[in-house]
Amino acid sequence: MVSTDVTRTATTADSRADGIWAPSRRALTVGLVLAVTFVAFEALAVATILPLVGRHLGDLRLYGWVFSAFLLASLVGIVVAGTLADRVSLGRPMLYGLGLFALGLVIGGTAPDMAVLVAGRAVQGLGAGVVPAVAYVAISRCYPDGARPRMFAVLSTAWVVPGLVGPAIAALVATAVGWRWVFLGLIPLVVAAGALVVLALRNVPPPANPDPATVPYLAVLGVVAGAGTALASLNSGVLPVVVGGGIAGGVLLAASLRRLTPPRYLTARPGLTVTILSRALLTCCFFAGDAYVPYAIVTVRHAPTVLAAIALTASTLTWTAGSWVQARCIARYGPRRLVRIGECLVAVGVALMCAVLLPSVPPALAIVAWTVAGGGIGTAYSPLSLTTLDRAAPGEEGRATSALQLCDVLGQAVGIGVAGAIVAASSTGTGHGTAVALAFSFAIAVAVTAVIAGTRLPGRLTSPRSADEAADT
Structure with a gap:
């Protein structure tokens, strides 16, 4: 009995030493979570106040480009940061990224017209793209295999608080002191979080065998x-x-x-190639639907805006729940099964949103629909990140994760852009309901494609220690 207790105590101590809150990693964990939180808050806040900004600055032709400029510019930040992360200490690209993000906040908060606001959002996107790219490499180099699933789950949780309170705070600030302070008020917090994470990353060395490739x-x-x-x-x-x-x-x-991607990226070859393709398809189908959930509820069904807010909040919560579920199940079921289950749930959620468009269906079904979709992407998202790290060659984690993030953001941009084009082209002749139904049908078709491609994902992670310790997180 004594021997068993001693062994259990030693095992617990070893587990804590290898955990994400170990003293040697505590500052890094907090800094990464805060950095992701502020990027998430700003993304949700801008979506909330943009109608007010548009009325104040005019030129509504650039309304959509406030989002598109951010996403496309973030692609540059993702790839450049991922490449630099394979050569230099991680603190340097993170410092540059958060600095650009703060500069974008200044430009956006002082913008005299919509064109300058779009430019500010592009600068923000450059900086925001650096954060996940550096964070993924930091997780690869600074956290043991068994702690990675939990750290990815914690980063997903960093979207929960912004998802719950971000839109409400943004609306309150815009009403009380003006929309510009939604941008400017975040700057001191970004500086504080940036100082913490950059200091924590300062002593993380570059890889022993850095990739000599030039930045593309x-x-x-x-x-x-x-x-x-x-x-x-x-x-x-x-x-x-x-x-x-x-x-x-x-x-x-x-x-x-x-x-920028593995060879024959679009052929869904097993391993790293199909993993990165699956991430692009997953974000494409989810965000093509997500962008038009409020539109379907408020414009098509004429339901209160609060119903749309509840649906989006529920999706944020189940995304986080799904991420925590995968952290406990990936050792048992493997990435292939979890990713395909998640993609099926996204397809079911979007199909239920098609039903919400019918006059005979209660609009409140949208809450159920997007709760299911949020759980689906939460279940599928992190296993693809883990598989990318698992299959990347030593010293090339930065390029692999930057390719993953590149296709992640590209999937979002393409999904939202194509859905928007469908709605714009169809709404005049067929009406808003049919136009949104066509956009949702596009999202379902992409989800089905993702499920088919997912048959070639790895059934298990190659690192036994990663699988065993993931089950204990």
């Missing part, structure tokens, strides 16, 4: 230019522009992606 600036700019051209063409509503610009943008995008 032209390829990154090609991705941004290609995606931007294709999305702008799709939203033009002019058929020759849609066809010509869409083809030109798509060709440039595909050619540029070849230099």
Whole structure:
């Protein structure tokens, strides 16, 4: 009995020493969580106050580009930061990223017109793209295998508080002291969190065998230019522009992606290739639906705005719950099963949103629908991150995770852009309900494609220690 107690005590002590809250990692964990939290808060806050900003600054033609500029610019930050992370101490790219994010807040908070606001959001996007890229590499180098699933779950949890209170706080600040302080008021908090995480990352050395590859600036700019051209063409509503610009943008995008992703990225080859493709398909289908959940509830069904807020909040909570579930189940079920289950749940949630569009269906069903979808992406999202780290070659974690984040954000941009083009092109002739139903149908088709591609995901992580210790987190 004494021997058993001693062994159990020693095991517990070892587990705490290897955990995310171990004294050697506590400051890093807190700093990474705060950095992700502020990026999440700003994303949700801008969506809340943008109608007020648009009325004040005018030029509503640029309304959508407030989001698109952020997403496309973040692609540059993701790839550049991921490449630098394979060569230098992680504190340096994180410092640059948070500095750019703070500069974007200043530009946005003092913008005299919508064009300057779009420029500020682009600068914010550059900085925001650095945060997840550096965070993923930091998790790979600073946390033991068994602690990684829990750390990914904690980073997902960093979206919970902004999801619960971010929109309400943003609306309150905009009403009380003006919308500009939604941007400017966050700057001191970003500086404080940045100091903490940069100091914690300062002593993390670069890899022993750094990747000598140069930063692929032209390829990154090609991705941004290609995606931007294709999305702008799709939203033009002019058929020759849609066809010509869409083809030109798509060709440039595909050619540029070849230099930034694993070989034959679109062929769904088993291993790292299909993992990164699956992340793009997952975010594409979820965010194509997520962007139009409030539209479906408020504009199509004429339900109160509070119902849309509840649906989005419920989705944030179940995303977090799904992330914690995968942390405990990935050792038993493996990434392939968890990812495909999550993708199926997203498809079910979007299908239920199609039902919400029917006049005979209570609009409150949207809460159930997006609760299911949120749980689905939460279950599927983190296993793809873990699989990327598991299958990346030593010393190339930065390039692998930057490719994952690149396709993550590209999936969001393409999903929202294509859904928006569908709604814009269809609403005039068929009505809002049918237009949104077509956008949701696009999201379902992408989800089905993701489930099919998911059959080639790895059934198990290759690191036995990672699988065993993940079950204990």
